[in-house]
Amino acid sequence: MKELKLSASKNYNITITDGKDLFIEKCLPYLSGEKVAVITDSNLMKIYPDYFEKLLPNKKVFYYTIKAGEESKDVNNYVGIMNYLVEKEFSRNDGVITFGGGVVGDIGAFSASTYMRGINLIAVPTSLLAMVDSSVGGKTAINLDKGKNLCGTFYQPNGVYIDLSLLKTLPDNELKSGLGEILKYKYVDGKKNISLDKIDEELIYNCLQIKAEIVAEDEREGGKRKLLNFGHTFGHAVEKLNNFTLAHGICVAIGIGYALRFSEKYYNGGKEDFNTYLSLMQKIGVDFSEAYDKYDKDKLIEIIKYDKKRKGDAIDFVLIDNEKKLRVVPVKIDDIKEYI
Ligand SMILES: NC(=O)c1ccc[n+]([C@@H]2O[C@H](COP(=O)([O-])OP(=O)(O)OC[C@H]3O[C@@H](n4cnc5c(N)ncnc54)[C@H](O)[C@@H]3O)[C@@H](O)[C@H]2O)c1
Structure with a gap:
C-alpha cells in the first residue's frame, strides 16, 4: 500500500493498494451521512x-x-442524477462514490459538487487513466453539444481509493489509453522516474505525486497546472477528428508526438526526445508516423482554433524547450501550420 496526501482547497488522502480491504478504514470516515449514492457505468x-x-x-x-x-x-x-438524489431524499451530509473510469468520475464529481452546493465525494477509479489522472485534482465536467468538458467545476474529493486489482478486467485498449496519460507525466517530470514497463503501485504513486504537487501549487490552472495539458491541444483535435471513437489517452499520446515535433521546430532543438517518444x-x-500522415493539418488546425486555451488570435501550447523544460507558449493561429 502507498499513500499520498494532496493539499488544496480540501486536504485528502489517496490510497493506492491492491484490493478493497482498506476501503473501510480509509474512506468510510468521510461518508458520515446515512446514505451513499454509488455512481457507476453499465460495464x-x-x-x-x-x-x-x-x-x-x-x-x-x-x-x-x-x-x-x-x-x-x-x-x-x-x-x-440530481433528480435521483432528490427523490431518494439525499441531504447535505450524505455522500457520493464514483466507481468507474473518467466518464463516471467527471459526471459523478460534477453532480456531487453541485448537489446542495456540494456533498461528500469519494472517488474509486477503475480505469488506468482515471487512476493516474482524472480521479485526482478536482476537475469535474460534463460535455455540452458544442464540445467536451464545457461545463464543470473545481471540486476536490474527500478521498481517492485506488484498487489496482480492478485493472484485471480493463480492456487492453483502455490500458493503453492509460499509458498515454502516463507518457505525459514522463515529460512533465524532469526527473523522469516514470516507466511504461510495469503497472504497479509505484508507477501510479509516481504519476500522482507529480500531479499532487502541481495541483497543490496551482489548483485552478492559473499557471503551472497548464503543463499537465502537454499533448492535449493536438490530442483533443485528434479525438474530435475520430469522432471520439479513439480512446482519450491514445489521442493524448499522439498529441504528445505533435507537441514534440512542434517544439523541435519552434526551438530549433535536437531529436533525442522524439526517438525516445517513438520507442x-x-x-x-x-x-506515430502513420497517425501523422493520416490527419490533415488544416483540419487539425480548424479544430484547434476553437480550443478552450485560445486567447484572441493565439493559442497557448505547452512545448518542451532545449533544456527539456516544459513551457506554456502563446502561438498565433496563423503560424501553427509552419510548426507541424
Ligand atoms: N477530470 C480530469 O482531470 C480528467 C483528466 C483526464 C481525462 N478526463 C476525462 O476522462 C474520460 C476518459 O476516461 P476513461 O478513459 O477512464 O474512459 P471511460 O470512463 O469511458 O472508461 C473506459 C472504458 O473502460 C471501462 N472500464 C473502466 N474500468 C473498467 C474495469 N476495471 N474493468 C472493465 N472495464 C472498465 C468503462 O466501462 C469504459 O467502457 C474523458 O471524458 C476525459 O475527458 C478527465
Whole structure:
C-alpha cells in the first residue's frame, strides 16, 4: 500500500493498494451521512455488482448507473442524477462514490459538487487513466453539444481509493489509453522516474505525486497546472477528428508526438526526445508516423482554433524547450501550420 496526501482547497488522502480491504478504514470516515449514492457505468455494474457489499455497513446504498461511454457524460444524465438524489431524499451530509473510469468520475464529481452546493465525494477509479489522472485534482465536467468538458467545476474529493486489482478486467485498449496519460507525466517530470514497463503501485504513486504537487501549487490552472495539458491541444483535435471513437489517452499520446515535433521546430532543438517518444509509443501500440500522415493539418488546425486555451488570435501550447523544460507558449493561429 502507498499513500499520498494532496493539499488544496480540501486536504485528502489517496490510497493506492491492491484490493478493497482498506476501503473501510480509509474512506468510510468521510461518508458520515446515512446514505451513499454509488455512481457507476453499465460495464462496471455488470462486472462488479457486489464490489461495495460489506464496505458500507449501516448505510443505505443507492446505485445510479449510466451507459458506458463518453456520450453519457451529458446534461441528461447529470439532471437524472440530481433528480435521483432528490427523490431518494439525499441531504447535505450524505455522500457520493464514483466507481468507474473518467466518464463516471467527471459526471459523478460534477453532480456531487453541485448537489446542495456540494456533498461528500469519494472517488474509486477503475480505469488506468482515471487512476493516474482524472480521479485526482478536482476537475469535474460534463460535455455540452458544442464540445467536451464545457461545463464543470473545481471540486476536490474527500478521498481517492485506488484498487489496482480492478485493472484485471480493463480492456487492453483502455490500458493503453492509460499509458498515454502516463507518457505525459514522463515529460512533465524532469526527473523522469516514470516507466511504461510495469503497472504497479509505484508507477501510479509516481504519476500522482507529480500531479499532487502541481495541483497543490496551482489548483485552478492559473499557471503551472497548464503543463499537465502537454499533448492535449493536438490530442483533443485528434479525438474530435475520430469522432471520439479513439480512446482519450491514445489521442493524448499522439498529441504528445505533435507537441514534440512542434517544439523541435519552434526551438530549433535536437531529436533525442522524439526517438525516445517513438520507442515508448510502441508500448502504447501506436505508430506515430502513420497517425501523422493520416490527419490533415488544416483540419487539425480548424479544430484547434476553437480550443478552450485560445486567447484572441493565439493559442497557448505547452512545448518542451532545449533544456527539456516544459513551457506554456502563446502561438498565433496563423503560424501553427509552419510548426507541424
Ligand atoms: N477530470 C480530469 O482531470 C480528467 C483528466 C483526464 C481525462 N478526463 C476525462 O476522462 C474520460 C476518459 O476516461 P476513461 O478513459 O477512464 O474512459 P471511460 O470512463 O469511458 O472508461 C473506459 C472504458 O473502460 C471501462 N472500464 C473502466 N474500468 C473498467 C474495469 N476495471 N474493468 C472493465 N472495464 C472498465 C468503462 O466501462 C469504459 O467502457 C474523458 O471524458 C476525459 O475527458 C478527465
